[in-house]
Amino acid sequence: MKSYLIKDTTKEERIALIKEWIPDEDGIGDSGMDLWDMYDDYIKGVREISEINASLVNEFVMQDE
Numbered sequence: 001m002k003s004y005l006i007k008d009t010t011k012e013e014r015i016a017l018i019k020e021w022i023p024d025e026d027g028i029g030d031s032g033m034d035l036w037d038m039y040d041d042y043i044k045g046v047r048e049i050s051e052i053n054a055s056l057v058n059e060f061v062m063q064d065e
Contacts, residue, residue: 006045014043 003009004017018039038056041047 006048
């Protein structure tokens with residue numbers, strides 16, 4: 001299995017990976033969420049996918065309280 005860590009990928013590989021994960025019809029409709037914006041830090045090599053996902057979970061939990 002190929003590593004998706006920033007240190008093991010190029011920017012082009014990270015873009016291709018996100019394209020693979022996000023289908024043309026991403027199912028979020030008019031929610032105002034932009035999945036490309038969410039994973040921008042990963043594409044740029046700033047934060048790992050796991051860090052982004054963890055921050056999203058924390059954000060949604062905080063909004064529910």
